[in-house]
Amino acid sequence: MAGNRAKRGGLMSCEYFVRHVGQYLLVLFVACLSPLALAEEPLPDEDRQAVQWVINSQISAFRADDSQSAYSFAAPNVRQVFPTEEIFISMVQRDYMPLYRPVSYKFGRSSLEAGEVLQELLVTDGERQLWQIIYTLEQQDDLSWKVSNVLMLPYKGVSA
Numbered sequence: 001m002a003g004n005r006a007k008r009g010g011l012m013s014c015e016y017f018v019r020h021v022g023q024y025l026l027v028l029f030v031a032c033l034s035p036l037a038l039a040e041e042p043l044p045d046e047d048r049q050a051v052q053w054v055i056n057s058q059i060s061a062f063r064a065d066d067s068q069s070a071y072s073f074a075a076p077n078v079r080q081v082f083p084t085e086e087i088f089i090s091m092v093q094r095d096y097m098p099l100y101r102p103v104s105y106k107f108g109r110s111s112l113e114a115g116e117v118l119q120e121l122l123v124t125d126g127e128r129q130l131w132q133i134i135y136t137l138e139q140q141d142d143l144s145w146k147v148s149n150v151l152m153l154p155y156k157g158v159s160a
Helices: 003-037 044-065 065-073 076-083 085-095
Strands: 105-112 116-124 127-137 145-159
Touching: 044 065, 044 105, 044 116, 044 127, 044 145, 065 085, 076 145, 116 145
Parallel strands: none
Antiparallel strands: 105 116, 116 127, 127 145
16 A cells, blocks of 8 residues: 555656656746747848738737638748648637737747748737737748748736
8 A cells, every 4th residue: 555655646746847847847948948939030121021911910910810811820840740721720819819819919038040031919808808920931942931830928917
């Protein structure tokens, strides 16, 4: 009996570590990564305008329930994971609702790093919750910009 408790306690300790310390390390990593990533090489104005146009256009498509247009801004790596418009939009609705239906948004910092653009977006959702969103975009062979990743982090507090 004591042996079973010891084994169970060891397992629970491992689960505790993975759950709590792992979450702490993830938050610490993201907190450290975000300012560093956005402090890299400045983005030329022409590229900043093109990237912000892509993001504005995708958000407009989300708001209009135009899944075809929204999906058209996804980079090949995203299309590989989400091979149809329906699967893509379902994921966005499930995991990125503040981005799918923002009340308002404002562009923040941007930078160029290793051929990718990182663009910060500050979003207010329908419950007045604030979100920091980091878009990663890659320039394609045709020189267009496509969204290759989106990281969404909650802000403390609410919008006015």
